[in-house]
Amino acid sequence: MTRTDAQPIETVNAILQCIGDAQPQPPADLWTRIEAAHGVRSRRRRLRRLAVGGMFCVALVSAVALHRLHAPSAAPEIDWQARAQALELQLLALEHENRVPVTTSANFDADPATGELAEIDRRLQVAYEHNNPVGQLVPLWKRRSELLDALIAARREGLTLTRI
Amino acid sequence: MNRSANSDMSGLDTLSGFAQIIEASVLARAQRGDMQAFATLYARFGQPCYGLALRLTGNTAQAEDLVQEVFLKLIETIRSYRGDAPFGAWLKRMTANAAIDQLRRNKRFIDADPEAMFAAIDVSEANPAQKLDAAALLQRLPPRARAVLVLHEVEGYTHAEIATLFGQSESYSKSILARGLQRLHATVAEPQAET
Numbered sequence: 485m486t487r488t489d490a491q492p493i494e495t496v497n498a499i500l501q502c503i504g505d506a507q508p509q510p511p512a513d514l515w516t517r518i519e520a521a522h523g524v525r526s527r528r529r530r531l532r533r534l535a536v537g538g539m540f541c542v543a544l545v546s547a548v549a550l551h552r553l554h555a556p557s558a559a560p561e562i563d564w565q566a567r568a569q570a571l572e573l574q575l576l577a578l579e580h581e582n583r584v585p586v587t588t589s590a591n592f593d594a595d596p597a598t599g600e601l602a603e604i605d606r607r608l609q610v611a612y613e614h615n616n617p618v619g620q621l622v623p624l625w626k627r628r629s630e631l632l633d634a635l636i637a638a639r640r641e642g643l644t645l646t647r648i
Numbered sequence: 649m650n651r652s653a654n655s656d657m658s659g660l661d662t663l664s665g666f667a668q669i670i671e672a673s674v675l676a677r678a679q680r681g682d683m684q685a686f687a688t689l690y691a692r693f694g695q696p697c698y699g700l701a702l703r704l705t706g707n708t709a710q711a712e713d714l715v716q717e718v719f720l721k722l723i724e725t726i727r728s729y730r731g732d733a734p735f736g737a738w739l740k741r742m743t744a745n746a747a748i749d750q751l752r753r754n755k756r757f758i759d760a761d762p763e764a765m766f767a768a769i770d771v772s773e774a775n776p777a778q779k780l781d782a783a784a785l786l787q788r789l790p791p792r793a794r795a796v797l798v799l800h801e802v803e804g805y806t807h808a809e810i811a812t813l814f815g816q817s818e819s820y821s822k823s824i825l826a827r828g829l830q831r832l833h834a835t836v837a838e839p840q841a842e843t
Contacts, residue, residue: 495836496829499782503703504802506782507665510698514712515690518719519683525720 564625571632578639598635604628665696666736675735678726686723693736694719697743703798704747706787714750718743744799748813751792788835793828800825 608624670692677685697718701711721742729738786794792814799805799813800821810821 493833496832499785499832499836500797500801502782503786503798507695507699508702510694510715511712514698514715515687515694515719517712518690518716519687521716522683522720522723 562626564622564629568625568628568632571629571636575632575636575639578636582639582642598631601628601631601635604631665693665699666740667734668692668736670735675726675729675731679729681723686719689722690719693739696736697739700740700743700803701747702783703786703802704744704795705750706783706791706794710750714743714746718746721746740803744803744805744813747795751795752814754791785832785835789828789831793824793831796821796824797828797832801829 604624604627608621608628611621611624670689674685674688678689694715698711698715701714701718702708705711705714718739722739729735733741786798789797796810796814799810800807805813807818807821807825811818814821
């Protein structure tokens with residue numbers, strides 16, 4: 485290597501040494517800017533978390549509301565059969581007390597006011613004979629309860645129920 | 649080097665900057681999210697971090713952005729620091745990675761072949777004053793070549809490490825370095841030929 489060739493190499497080495505030795509100073513306010521940027525990021529992250537949390541809560545509340553709307557009620561099921569039987573006893577007691585001819589299953593058909601009650605009884609009888617599922621019996625027992633309710637109310641007011 | 653022409657290039661020893669030992673209590677406080685502890689870390693390592701960022705990017709604005717990015721990342725990730733390597737080395741690696749990520753984001757530098765990369769910068773444009781200024785001379789190199797040269801010649805990275813950082817082969821790193829050095833030699837030799 486000639487002297488002229490060596491000179492640039494030495495110069496380059498000196499430059500690289502110089503670059504390695506130099507320690508430039510960052511701007512005095514750089515840390516302040518970093519802190520500020522961190523603050524902004526933290527706030528954004530917090531807002532994002534809040535938004536996500538809020539959306540999750542809304543979704544959760546909506547899901548619960550939808551579930552309550554569509555799912556079968558969590559309230560205890562009414563035993564319509566037992567209720568109908570209790571109401572029937574109540575009706576018998578009321579009629580006995582008021583000396584009104586007793587409304588029994590046997591004379592339901594004779595009284596037009598209790599015709600529907602007799603029809604329900606017939607349908608119930610058929611359903612039991614055919615071993616129909618409970619799901620089909622419940623509406624009948626429920627309707628029977630409603631009819632007995634109305635009949636009791638009418639008897640209390642001394643009215644004759646012609647149509648329920 | 650014309651230090652008066654570049655007031656950034658003055659002062660302390662960059663390499664020793666990252667070699668500083670940090671107290672375990674400061675690290676523990678930082679890992680608990682204490683911003684005062686981060687301020688202490690910045691007071692110790694902000695300068696070497698900025699120095700490395702500036703050498704790698706050759707641009708003060710980019711270097712500032714890089715330091716900001718590195719310290720923001722540090723605040724978020726310091727909990728993952730287990731002390732397997734000295735803290736300064738960990739931070740230095742983080743800075744180099746951030747600088748290279750910045751270069752990699754700039755597709756026009758990554759996708760260019762070395763020949764085109766060097767051809768894009770005309771060495772003859774450098775004036776004699778710039779040829780004596782180390783920082784200005786580095787500016788005569790394409791960004792990626794400057795980063796490879798600084799990492800290998802100044803920061804002591806191996807070609808294997810540089811290749812990993814850039815996602816390239818070792819021979820590619822060697823090629824870029826050789827061309828970078830050649831370019832520097834040519835730039836420095838030019839005024840001597842003129843005189």
